[in-house]
Amino acid sequence: MxxxxxxxxxxxxxxxxxxxxTQQAVEESLTCQCGCGLTVHSCNHIQCSSGxxxxxxxxxxxxxxxxxxxxxxxxxxxxxxxILSSPTMRGFNWLAWVTPFAVIAIxxxxxxxxxxxxxxxxxxxxxxxxxxxDPALRARLERELADLDRDA
Amino acid sequence: MHDLGRLAVCLALxxxxxxxxxxxxxxxxxxxxxxxxGEHAVFATSGLVILAxxxxxxxxxxxxxxxAYVASYSSTTLPTQYTVAALWGGQQGSLLFWSFMLxxxxxxxxxxxxxxxxxxxxxxxxxxxxxxxxFLGLVTFIADPFERLPQPAxxxxxxxxxxxxxxxxxxxxxxxxxxxSASVPFAFGIAALVTGKLGDQWIRTTRRWALFxxxxxxxxxxxxxxxxxxxxxWGGYWAWDPVENAAFMPWLVSTAYLHSVxxxxxxxxxxxxxxxxxxxxxxxxxxxxxxxxxGVISSVHSFTQSGLGPFFIGFLLVILLxxxxxxxYRLPGLRTSGTIESFLSRESAFLFNNLxxxxxxxxxxxxxxxxxxxxxxxxxxxxxxxxxxxxxxxPLGIALLFLMGVGPVIAWRRATAKNLWRAFAGPMTSGLVGxxxxxxxxxxxxxxxxxxAFGCFVMGTIVQEFWRGTRARQALLEESAPVAxxxxxxxxxxxxxxxxxxxxxxxxxxxxxxxxxxQIEVRETLEAGDEMTAGRYRLxxxxxxxxxxxxxxxxxxxMSVWIGDERIAVLQxxxxxxxxxxxxxxxxxxxxxxxxxxxxxLGSFDPKTxxxxxxxxxxxxxxxxxxxxxxxxxxxxxAAWPTLQERRVIATDAAVLRGAERA
Numbered sequence: 001m002x003x004x005x006x007x008x009x010x011x012x013x014x015x016x017x018x019x020x021x022t023q024q025a026v027e028e029s030l031t032c033q034c035g036c037g038l039t040v041h042s043c044n045h046i047q048c049s050s051g052x053x054x055x056x057x058x059x060x061x062x063x064x065x066x067x068x069x070x071x072x073x074x075x076x077x078x079x080x081x082x083i084l085s086s087p088t089m090r091g092f093n094w095l096a097w098v099t100p101f102a103v104i105a106i107x108x109x110x111x112x113x114x115x116x117x118x119x120x121x122x123x124x125x126x127x128x129x130x131x132x133x134d135p136a137l138r139a140r141l142e143r144e145l146a147d148l149d150r151d152a
Numbered sequence: 153m154h155d156l157g158r159l160a161v162c163l164a165l166x167x168x169x170x171x172x173x174x175x176x177x178x179x180x181x182x183x184x185x186x187x188x189x190g191e192h193a194v195f196a197t198s199g200l201v202i203l204a205x206x207x208x209x210x211x212x213x214x215x216x217x218x219x220a221y222v223a224s225y226s227s228t229t230l231p232t233q234y235t236v237a238a239l240w241g242g243q244q245g246s247l248l249f250w251s252f253m254l255x256x257x258x259x260x261x262x263x264x265x266x267x268x269x270x271x272x273x274x275x276x277x278x279x280x281x282x283x284x285x286x287f288l289g290l291v292t293f294i295a296d297p298f299e300r301l302p303q304p305a306x307x308x309x310x311x312x313x314x315x316x317x318x319x320x321x322x323x324x325x326x327x328x329x330x331x332x333s334a335s336v337p338f339a340f341g342i343a344a345l346v347t348g349k350l351g352d353q354w355i356r357t358t359r360r361w362a363l364f365x366x367x368x369x370x371x372x373x374x375x376x377x378x379x380x381x382x383x384x385x386w387g388g389y390w391a392w393d394p395v396e397n398a399a400f401m402p403w404l405v406s407t408a409y410l411h412s413v414x415x416x417x418x419x420x421x422x423x424x425x426x427x428x429x430x431x432x433x434x435x436x437x438x439x440x441x442x443x444x445x446x447g448v449i450s451s452v453h454s455f456t457q458s459g460l461g462p463f464f465i466g467f468l469l470v471i472l473l474x475x476x477x478x479x480x481y482r483l484p485g486l487r488t489s490g491t492i493e494s495f496l497s498r499e500s501a502f503l504f505n506n507l508x509x510x511x512x513x514x515x516x517x518x519x520x521x522x523x524x525x526x527x528x529x530x531x532x533x534x535x536x537x538x539x540x541x542x543x544x545x546x547p548l549g550i551a552l553l554f555l556m557g558v559g560p561v562i563a564w565r566r567a568t569a570k571n572l573w574r575a576f577a578g579p580m581t582s583g584l585v586g587x588x589x590x591x592x593x594x595x596x597x598x599x600x601x602x603x604x605a606f607g608c609f610v611m612g613t614i615v616q617e618f619w620r621g622t623r624a625r626q627a628l629l630e631e632s633a634p635v636a637x638x639x640x641x642x643x644x645x646x647x648x649x650x651x652x653x654x655x656x657x658x659x660x661x662x663x664x665x666x667x668x669x670x671q672i673e674v675r676e677t678l679e680a681g682d683e684m685t686a687g688r689y690r691l692x693x694x695x696x697x698x699x700x701x702x703x704x705x706x707x708x709x710x711m712s713v714w715i716g717d718e719r720i721a722v723l724q725x726x727x728x729x730x731x732x733x734x735x736x737x738x739x740x741x742x743x744x745x746x747x748x749x750x751x752x753x754l755g756s757f758d759p760k761t762x763x764x765x766x767x768x769x770x771x772x773x774x775x776x777x778x779x780x781x782x783x784x785x786x787x788x789x790x791a792a793w794p795t796l797q798e799r800r801v802i803a804t805d806a807a808v809l810r811g812a813e814r815a
Contacts, residue, residue, distance in 0.1 A: 024673075031535045037393055039537060042386040044738065044753055044767060085537035087522065092530055096522045100515035100544055108507055115500060118492045 026058045026068050030075055031085045039085045157207035157298040161248070164200035164255075165288040167193045171281040179274035187274045191262050194277055197284060198255040205252045208245060208297050212238055218304035221245060221297045227308035229703040229731075234311055237320045240328070241311050243445065243460075244297035250441075251287040253332040258284065261336055261361075269357055275343035283335050286467050294460060313704075313730040313737045319379035327372030327399055331437040333365040334402060337409075338434035341427055345478040350423060350485045355413055360792055362430075366410060367788045369403040374781040385738030385753045387673060387769035389777070390664075392541035397520045398440030401513045405433045408509035411502050411559075418564070419499060421490035424479065425506070431475040436513075438468050443520070494566035501559040508552045515544050542668070546599045550606060553661055556654055557583075557610035560617060575613075582612025600669035607658045614651045621648075641790060649791025656787060659780030666773035675755065677765045686768035689750050690714040693764060696757055697724070705729040706739075709754045709764050713743065725754040725766070748772045 027041030033050040036043045040058075043051040054075070061071045075083050087093035171193035178186030208221070212235050217223040225242040226235050234241075240249040258280040265273050291297065311320075337358040344354040376399060381389035390396060409429035415422050442464035479486070492499050519536045526534045561575040586608025587601075595601050621640035625631050631639065641648040676684040678693040685691070694710040708724040726739035743750045748770055755765035 028539060031537055038384075038386055038391060039539075042388065042391070044386050044755060047756055080533065082533040082535050085535055086540035086543070087526075087534055087536060092526065093534065096519065096526075096536060096540065097544070100511065100518050103514055103518075104507065104511035104548070107511065108504070111503055111507055115492050115495060115503065119494055122491050122493050 022062055022068060023055075023058060026062070026071050027055060029068070029072055029085055030054060030058075030083055033079065033083065155298075157204050157211075158296065160200045160204040160207065161288060161291050161296075161298070164197045164204065164251075165285060165292050167197040167200060168281045168285040168288055171197060172278045172285065175274040175278040175281070179278075187277075190274065190277050190281075194255070194258050194262055194281060197281070197288075198259045201248070201252050201255045201288070204298075205239070205248060208248065209236065209239055212236070215308065216304075217306070217308055218300055219297075220299045220301050223301060223305040223308045225308070225311050227310040230308070230310055230316070231703075233318070233321055234316050237315070237324075238311050240324050241315050241320070242297075244291065244295040244299075246324075246328075247287055247291050247295050248297050250328060250332060251284060251291060253328055254280065254284050254287065254335060257333055257336055261339075265357070269340075269353065271347055271349060272340060272343040272354060272357075275346045276339045279339035279342045280335060283339075286463075290460065290463060294463065310730070313728070313735045314383060316730070317379060317383055319375060319382070323372060323375040323379050326368050326375055330365050330367070330369030330372050331402070331440065333361060333368065334406065334434050334437050336361040337365070337430045341430040342475060342478065345427065345475070345482050348482060348485055350482060352417060355416060355426065358430075359413070362406065362410060362413070363788060363792050365433075366403065366406045367785070367792075369399070369406060370781070370784055370788075373399050373403055374778070378778060381774075382740055382742075383738070385740050385767075387671065387751055387753070387767070387771065388667075389774075392516075392519075392538045394443050394520050395440070397516045397541075398436075398443040401516055402433050402436040402440065404509050404513040404516075405429055405436060408506045408513075409433060411509075412506050415490075415499055415502050416488075419490040420488045421492070421499065423486040423488050424483065427479055427486065429506075429510075431471070431479075435468060435471055435475075438464060438471065442468065496562065496567040496572065498559060498562045498564045501555060501562050505552065505555045505559055508548055508555065512545055512548045512552070515548065516541065519544065549661070550599060550602050553603060553606045553610060553658070556657065557606065557613045560651065560654070561613045578616045579609050579612030582615075583609030598669065600665040603661050603665035607662050610654060610658050614654055617651055618648070645793050645795065646791050649787045649789075649793075652787030652790055653784050654787075656780040656783030656785075659776045659783060661780075663773050663775070663777035663780060667771040667777075670772045672770040674768045675765065676768075677763050679761070679763050684766065684768065686750065687748070687770035688715055689768070689770065691752070691766070691768060693766065694722075696762070696764065703731060705731070707754070707757055708739075709752075709757070709766060711741070711752055711766065713750060721750075723750070723752050725752040727754050727757065744775050746773075746775060749774045 024041055028039045030040040032038055032040045032043035032045075032048065032054070034043060034045055034048050036045060036048075036051075040051050040054050045051065058071060061074070066074075072084060081088070087096040089097055171190045174186045174190035174193060178184070178188075178190055210216075211219050211222050212226050213232070215222065215226065215228050221242055221244050222238075225238040225245065230238070238245065240246045258277070261276065261280065262273070265276070269276070340354040340358045340361075344350050373396075376396065377389040380391065384391075406429075409426060412422050412429060413426050416426050442461060445460045445464060492503075494500065519540055522536050523534055526532055557579055561579070563571050563575070567575070583605050587605040590601055590604055595604065618637065618640070621644075622633060622636045625636035625640055626633060629636070672687045674684060674686040676682075678684060680693060680695055683690055683692045690713075692712045692714070694712055697708045697710055699706045699708075706726050706728050708726040711723045711725065712719055713721040713723055721743045723741035723743060725741040728737045728739055729735075730737065738753055741752045751769040751771055753767040753769075755767050757764045
């Protein structure tokens with residue numbers, strides 16, 4: 001279980017899509033401003049006035065030796081943070097990333113504690129007596145037993 | 153005629169409010185005639201809403217442009233099928249359509265329960281009609297589909313070209329069916345809380361409704377993905393747009409419910425939790441409608457935005473407060489006797505399955521609302537897009553896939569080392585063989601690798617279950633293998649239907665992982681006779697073809713597709729230019745095989761130079777997502793099919809009713 005958790009943790013830390021080029025990775029980290037709601041990489045509007053120049057600029061900057069972070073910082077400075085297709089991992093935005101896992105972890109731990117307590121309660125509890133059943137039936141049973149005693 | 157439509161809506165609103173009042177007063181004062189009057193008012197509401205829908209449809213088909221709605225969402229050149237679809241293509245029509253489905257389902261519920269659940273029914277009626285009255289209130293006072301224009305328009309402005317697709321006929325009705333039918337388990341849940349009849353009665357009654365709603369949510373989501381794949385032309389099928397998320401969240405919670413309800417039925421546990429899940433599923437359907445309609449969160453799917461947001465938020469708050477309050481009030485009655493005996497048990501696996509399903513729903517909810525939160529707290533607009541959702545949900549989804557292999561075969565109550573080995577030796581071998589095969593094939597370690605390996609593990613558990621069930625019948629009853637297999641499914645449809653659904657889910661997981669991780673994308677600018685390569689395909693641009701009718705102008709690039717020296721297909725990706733409103737759209741051309749899709753998009757065409765820009769995607773295994781959906785549909789039908797015993801109960805109910813009617 002712990003091994004599986006570590007593996008999954010590693011997955012979170014690594015990009016989901018294998019074999020991406022840097023150009024594609026940068027394009028997918030930026031949101032197209034034409035209103036399509038897609039990333040710069042996914043927008044396929046004909047001669048998109050936002051996506052196409054951005055793709056060219058990314059290409060130019062990569063060719064000039066800039067890395068992904070520098071290019072993203074440049075675009076964020078020019079257009080504001082909304083151009084980044086996912087929140088940064090700094091300041092308030094950090095909450096966006098951490099909260100889902102924190103909530104699931106807390107809920108999971110609570111679940112473990114509750115289940116453990118229930119299991120312990122079950123293990124120490126005496127065997128439950130057979131159900132009492134219908135009170136009328138029980139009264140009849142007792143009456144008949146008493147009759148039997150009397151007969152005996 | 154329009155006034156008749158408006159009158160029908162207004163009267164339907166009055167009838168639905170009367171149904172609420174009569175049912176509640178009838179139930180509180182134990183007056184059967186009032187309860188029956190409430191039920192009759194539901195039938196009247198249904199009739200009136202059906203009349204209103206028929207009148208709006210007639211106005212659309214007759215191109216009656218004196219109605220603002222007809223003029224806004226249709227035109228004389230719009231093909232008939234899209235004119236019909238315009239009924240739910242705009243704000244006002246879609247709200248009326250929602251009401252229409254709700255009254256339809258309410259009527260079916262009332263007819264089904266004429267002789268059953270009589271103690272719950274007044275509250276079920278009241279709850280369903282509160283929801284109906286809310287939607288009819290919006291249609292009456294805020295979003296009137298029968299509003300007249302001061303001067304009739306000469307021509308309509310037409311349906312959004314993106315919606316002019318055959319999926320428009322299929323996807324919204326499926327999703328609406330899933331959304332709206334979630335009201336039925338919700339109404340029974342509320343009725344159980346109000347009456348204090350918190351046992352399994354309401355759960356048994358709504359089992360098929362919950363499955364029905366879940367099934368249509370599944371279809372709605374998958375159809376939406378297929379539509380996006382075919383129309384938007386960016387090579388993918390899911391963009392984690394807020395409205396897509398809104399449709400996915402209730403599906404996740406509903407899936408959690410379908411699992412945890414089994415624990416309640418078998419072990420008398422989780423009554424509170426199941427109640428919460430039913431209420432949450434319904435609340436999320438309203439939240440989804442709020443997202444689509446309010447424009448609070450920008451979405452490419454918000455084809456119709458308006459000021460309806462506050463009404464939906466208000467209604468949502470009322471639902472959450474009322475149902476939350478009822479749950480707290482009934483907490484003592486919701487406590488159950490069942491207990492959990494071990495961590496290594498099916499109960500425990502189901503609990504963690506629920507944790508992950510609801511956890512994923514929460515992660516999606518959080519990502520969807522975080523931009524709003526950021527704007528409130530920091531005053532800064534941010535975007536939470538696909539990279540966030542993929543990164544957060546991929547590990548959770550893979551963990552869920554793993555649990556899907558554990559849950560069905562781990563023992564109830566307490567698993568021992570011996571029965572764990574017996575249950576998991578086969579599936580683990582299957583998973584390990586799969587992992588080794590992937591390594592041999594050179595698949596890099598990552599999300600896709602784990603998905604495939606866990607997929608093999610899950611398939612191992614499912615095949616083993618079918619195998620063991622069939623073998624047991626063969627050994628005991630000396631049946632042939634096909635007969636034994638069909639009877640083992642027939643005798644326990646719910647369980648084996650569930651397994652079939654799991655096979656479908658594995659196929660979907662594999663399709664998503666492969667097409668996300670190993671997609672090939674090539675973009676080239678070509679002149680006639682030029683070639684490009686995408687994966688194993690060689691593509692030659694032959695020529696451009698143009699055509700035009702009164703409605704749309706088409707521009708198609710004719711592309712020959714070769715594998716090696718063999719020409720295997722001619723594909724024609726298109727650009728379309730709609731005339732009303734003037735808007736270009738993309739028509740993808742694709743060649744689908746079980747192995748991969750070749751997916752071509754015409755990026756641009758320069759009439760001066762004759763150059764075209766073509767985007768070619770090779771999407772591995774993507775068709776398995778749709779095949780998985782089909783398998784899930786088959787599994788759902790198997791799981792929902794009534795057993796012999798249930799058919800007898802239905803027949804007895806009908807006989808009782810006939811007797812009562814004769815008397």
